Amino acid sequence: MMRRRTTLLTGCTALALALGATACGGSGPVSAGGGDKALDGQTVTVAGVWSGSEQKNFQKVLDAFSEKTGAKTQFVSTGDNVSTVVGSKIEGGNAPDVVMVPQVGVLQQFAKKGWLKPLSPGTVKTVDADFAPVWKKYGSVDGTLYGLYFKAAHKSTVWYSPDALAQAGVKPPTTYAEMLKAGHTVSDSGLAAFSVAGQDGWTLTDWFENIYLSQAGPEKYDALAAHKLKWTDASVVKALTTLGKLFKDKQLIAGGQKEALNTDFPGSVEKVFGPKPEAGLVYEGDFVAGVAHDQFGKTIGTDANFFPFPAVDGGTAPVVSGGDAAVVLKDGKNAKAGMKLMEYLASPEAAAVWAKAGGFLSPNKKLDLASYGDDVTRATAKSLVEAGDSVRFDMSDQAPAAFGGTKGAGEWKLLQDFLRDPSDPKGTAAGLEAAAAKAYQD
Numbered sequence: 381m382m383r384r385r386t387t388l389l390t391g392c393t394a395l396a397l398a399l400g401a402t403a404c405g406g407s408g409p410v411s412a413g414g415g416d417k418a419l420d421g422q423t424v425t426v427a428g429v430w431s432g433s434e435q436k437n438f439q440k441v442l443d444a445f446s447e448k449t450g451a452k453t454q455f456v457s458t459g460d461n462v463s464t465v466v467g468s469k470i471e472g473g474n475a476p477d478v479v480m481v482p483q484v485g486v487l488q489q490f491a492k493k494g495w496l497k498p499l500s501p502g503t504v505k506t507v508d509a510d511f512a513p514v515w516k517k518y519g520s521v522d523g524t525l526y527g528l529y530f531k532a533a534h535k536s537t538v539w540y541s542p543d544a545l546a547q548a549g550v551k552p553p554t555t556y557a558e559m560l561k562a563g564h565t566v567s568d569s570g571l572a573a574f575s576v577a578g579q580d581g582w583t584l585t586d587w588f589e590n591i592y593l594s595q596a597g598p599e600k601y602d603a604l605a606a607h608k609l610k611w612t613d614a615s616v617v618k619a620l621t622t623l624g625k626l627f628k629d630k631q632l633i634a635g636g637q638k639e640a641l642n643t644d645f646p647g648s649v650e651k652v653f654g655p656k657p658e659a660g661l662v663y664e665g666d667f668v669a670g671v672a673h674d675q676f677g678k679t680i681g682t683d684a685n686f687f688p689f690p691a692v693d694g695g696t697a698p699v700v701s702g703g704d705a706a707v708v709l710k711d712g713k714n715a716k717a718g719m720k721l722m723e724y725l726a727s728p729e730a731a732a733v734w735a736k737a738g739g740f741l742s743p744n745k746k747l748d749l750a751s752y753g754d755d756v757t758r759a760t761a762k763s764l765v766e767a768g769d770s771v772r773f774d775m776s777d778q779a780p781a782a783f784g785g786t787k788g789a790g791e792w793k794l795l796q797d798f799l800r801d802p803s804d805p806k807g808t809a810a811g812l813e814a815a816a817a818k819a820y821q822d
Contacts, residue, residue: 417450424717427456427466428480428704433674437737438480444733445724451717462486466709470495475711477718480704481527483777483785484518487705491521497708499525500719506726510746512768519705527705530725531734532743534764535586535665535700535774536689539672541652542682544571544660552687554697556591559690560625563632566660572634574626575659577648578641578799581792583664585776585784586700587626588795590663592619593772594695605775607820611813617805622692624802634659637799646671653678663689665702666760670739681756688763699767702774703743735761743771783819790815 424445430438435457442453456476458465463486469475481487490496499507504525507516511529519527538559545551545562548569553559563573577583593601596615603609604616630636634651635643635658643651651658653672662668668686672678691697706725708718724730728751731742735751741761752758764771776784776791783790791812798808 419717419720420450421452422450422714422717423452423454424478424714424721425454425456425476425712426478426480426721427458427462427469427476429458429462429482430455430480431457433739437734437739440737441725441730441733444730445721448724449717449720451720453721463489466490466495470709470711473711475709475713477709477712477714478721479707479709480530481707482702482704483781484705484773485778485780485784487519487527487707488521490707491524491526495709495711496526497710497715497719499528499708499722503528503719503722503726506723510726510728510744512743512745512765512771514769514771514773515703515743518703518773527707528722528726529703529705529743530731531704532741532764533665533667533702534741534760535702536590536698536763537666537668537686537760538661538663538689539649539652539668539684539686540661541657542685544569544652544657548660553690555690556594556622556692560629560632563661567631571657572659573632573661575634575643575648575651575662576627576640576799577643577645577662577664578637578796579644579647581787581796582776582785583645583648584795584799585791586665586774587623587663588619589700589772589775590689590698591622591692592616592775593698593700594689594692595619595622597695598770598772601772601775605772605778607779607816611816612806612809616809616812620798620802620805620808624798624805627799627802640799641796646675650676653684666741666757667739669756680754685756686760696770699764699771700774701743701764701771702777779816780819780822782822783816790819 435455439455446453462481466479515529516525519525519529544566548566550562550565553562566573595618600609600615626632627637633640648662649668649671652662653676669680672684673680678684688697706722708715708722712718728744728746731744731747732751734740735742736753738753741764745765749758749762752761794808794811794815
């Protein structure tokens with residue numbers, strides 16, 4: 381089972397792994413290095429969805445914390461359903477100290493249930509100084525900061541084969557209209573333009589969100605995300621109409637709509653960067669690079685590159701993000717040490733550990749871009765940080781799971797139906813509104 385896209389950040393060997401609720405022992409205190417060893421003999425338990433290479437790389441961060449403070453660490457992989465696993469651990473008197481939460485909606489749910497401790501004044505001060513205000517907003521509930529965004533995703537990147545574009549004589553476009561025109565040129569040269577992962581409904585929500593943010597603007601995006609604006613609004617119908625032009629153009633989609641609906645996310649990357657390319661471009665987040673590199677041996681920057689999702693209809697180029705926020709549970713056995721871990725995770729020093737290992741982006745403005753291992757990741761990170769307050773968190777991740785995060789239901793299914801038949805944007809908007817109204821009411 382594949383995890384939600386906010387947690388798929390470049391740790392691509394993890395894509396193929398089943399996620400079990402297994403505990404993995406961390407590193408104990410290390411005698412060398414700096415720090416005052418103030419937490420000597422204490423253990424901090426951290427729960428999160430990560431497994432495979434993501435868990436391995438996060439463990440390097442925890443090991444660095446151990447070296448600095450003397451604390452031992454233990455990481456528990458929760459699998460996809462973080463809220464259920466954490467809830468059962470709290471009920472069983474075995475709550476972790478820190479949880480890495482992959483959705484804004486889940487963070488809000490935890491806070492409203494009274495599970496979370498507000499972050500320390502020191503962490504709040506660091507967040508105010510080193511992160512764009514938008515990250516504080518997404519980590520706060522009713523004005524109190526509970527979540528620190530340690531790891532981010534840049535979900536406004538269009539990945540392409542430089543060979544395919546060179547063969548077609550096409551340069552990376554800067555507007556959506558130019559992108560579709562370039563796609564036709566690529567198609568005329570022998571490859572389909574876009575590989576679309578329609579089997580995974582979440583990729584279709586990401587297509588919609590980028591178009592909507594650019595076309596309708598951030599204020600309407602925020603209103604729609606909070607369901608203060610109805611999905612029947614003319615701006616939604618317009619964005620669906622724009623997306624529908626791509627979906628119904630058989631020249632632009634590899635294998636047409638039917639094949640797109642049978643293509644999952646890793647498969648969509650394979651159609652561009654695998655041994656038998658069928659398309660020149662694939663839209664998804666920065667984590668595409670990891671699949672292209674880990675599974676298909678592509679050198680990022682040479683065999684695989686990206687351009688920013690282009691501006692739509694004269695709007696601003698969108699920057700849609702996802703991310704994992706660290707929170708401290710009230711019921712953790714060592715919440716005080718958990719708070720010390722939060723202070724460490726807020727530092728550029730902690731972010732640099734994973735940045736060096738790869739498969740990671742940080743929203744921390746103070747992290748030196750030289751910490752990243754390649755120019756493409758540096759460019760992605762720079763774009764995310766420079767977007768500042770114009771960054772918008774993945775809209776479906778802000779919604780109740782029944783609408784924005786359930787396979788075969790809500791937004792995922794309705795956009796799959798729209799990919800199958802994009803002829804009625806108004807009807808699709810009405811279906812989305814009916815599903816949203818029920819989910820937000822529940």
